[in-house]
Amino acid sequence: MNNQRVVLASRPRGAPSLDNFRVESVPVRDLKDGEVLIKNLYLSLDPYMRMRMNDASSYADPVQIGEVMFGGTVGRVLASRRPGFSEGDLVTGYTGWQSLAVTDDPTLARLPRNMAQPSLALSLVGMPGFTAHYGLLNLGKPRPGETVVVGAATGAVGSVVGQIAKLKGCRAIGIAGGAEKCAYAVNELGFDACLDHGSPSFSSDLAAACPKGIDVYFENVGGDVLRAVLPLLNDFARMPLCGLIAWYNGDRSAKPVLAAEVLPALLVKRVQMQGFVIIDQYLEHHDGFLKDMQGWLAAGKMKVREDVVEGIENAPAAFIGLLEGKNFGKLVVRVAQDDNSD
């Protein structure tokens, strides 16, 4: 039985290219005690993975050259030597960019065996949904009537931030790339407005959409979007710092945003900015998130749009596109058909 996998071939400088990845087919080794063999069905592609490609200390170890790319997955257990997991179990965890995983992943968790849409474990009820829920509610602390702004508004996290903001009685303003995404954010996700960051009038469009200023800026982006947000921040605004996709490939802007622009604004406006990484919050906050999200899903109050790519061999190109904003919705790779669902 062969595993098709994507390994890090070399470290990117700036934007990654296809030759930073290598697709390999390697035999699957035997299970040791404590391990399971998983057939992956879905792989989540997320912007944070870009940081794992750097050889820099971060909250997580970098992926080593020749190692399988790190990533969240949903799969079926084919064989288990780990208590609590049995053949046929539907599971989610971080088993990486590969079709078959032999793993002792401590984050592995069982899902309902016959879950209708298993890929939701990588979006609404998974890491991105939890990120949006924790970041917005625990750090953003929005009050009814306040204005919440989020970039990458149709992405896996931003789309949930906007929907939760609306459920909490806020004005939700999205920022996205292009008219089609903006229309989707307003018409399908329920944002009050969504501005195209590529428009020449973006800054004034954003100001017009936030007549009472910005109380919560959920930061996914950095770069010119941050620059446009700064003058609109209200006193005592909150800024959950979740992602900075504009800078993951390095700051390639012709006019880089200076710290001397950002920090003085945050000082005089008494802004609270809080960096966070959702892996820290599972113990304390995951149950509350799941309860909220499952309630909203059952009530039909939460939408997700998936951008599905077929085949693990296409993950590198899809990931490169994600960093360029080419995806439309939550980007997932369908790794294999699910034969075992019953």
Add this chain to the structure above:
Amino acid sequence: MNNQRVVLASRPRGAPSLDNFRVESVPVRDLKDGEVLIKNLYLSLDPYMRMRMNDASSYADPVQIGEVMFGGTVGRVLASRRPGFSEGDLVTGYTGWQSLAVTDDPTLARLPRNMAQPSLALSLVGMPGFTAHYGLLNLGKPRPGETVVVGAATGAVGSVVGQIAKLKGCRAIGIAGGAEKCAYAVNELGFDACLDHGSPSFSSDLAAACPKGIDVYFENVGGDVLRAVLPLLNDFARMPLCGLIAWYNGDRSAKPVLAAEVLPALLVKRVQMQGFVIIDQYLEHHDGFLKDMQGWLAAGKMKVREDVVEGIENAPAAFIGLLEGKNFGKLVVRVAQDDNSD
């Protein structure tokens, strides 16, 4: 009776110069109901005043051209038409850069009439001491054994931050300009170490002084000091954002600090950065501060070094020097001798 006062003559571009100020002598007008006439004894000079000289929206209104420069003072009441204030009262408030003030200043507060060292109302028991106390304890939340780093370590705020950090069982590391200030910080204020930011080995000196990283960075400075701090911040560090003196005259650095350097570091390290302005905190936190500070003073646990300039007409040059780090200790102007103390 003539008032000698310093007004804003023109707005500076970059560093202020003497011609941005004008010293005037004008007759004192009669009191209206609700006003007091104050003979100022001491004027506090503080970095934040630079921001008031810009015509930009901030947490406070800018000083208008021709208006008396804003500033905290200690003085004697010469005449009062305001209930609660009588001739001979020693008072502190914000009556500006002038020798005689006719004012209805809502912040005016009485001090003990025979206070031994009235200028302390502008340092340890005044705004700078309160700023250090609130920012360090309420936002920095230092735990015993943690490492607290503060810039402008011999200044009005930084010197108190370091002393409180030591009282709370922390390792206190200062940053200051020049060997003399650094020696004072260690030998007199009790910092565990103090690094000269002008040294070519500053970054490595700071790293060596913080072998366990930095848990609280009390930000007074910005610029290259911030750049040196970033790689040393520990996960979940706190960064009270109090001042950015390196940037008040604009960012004149040959290699400006980029937002793309700062924010990604704060994200992956899950840092909380909180901008604050102490005027917001009087209602809730001032009593607790005074209780702590008066206790520490009575126990001989708190030191202050004053850098005293004689004469209101010398305030502009002294203020320009403050922004260049030329002061050594809390900078105050002695406006007049106190004839009334008894």
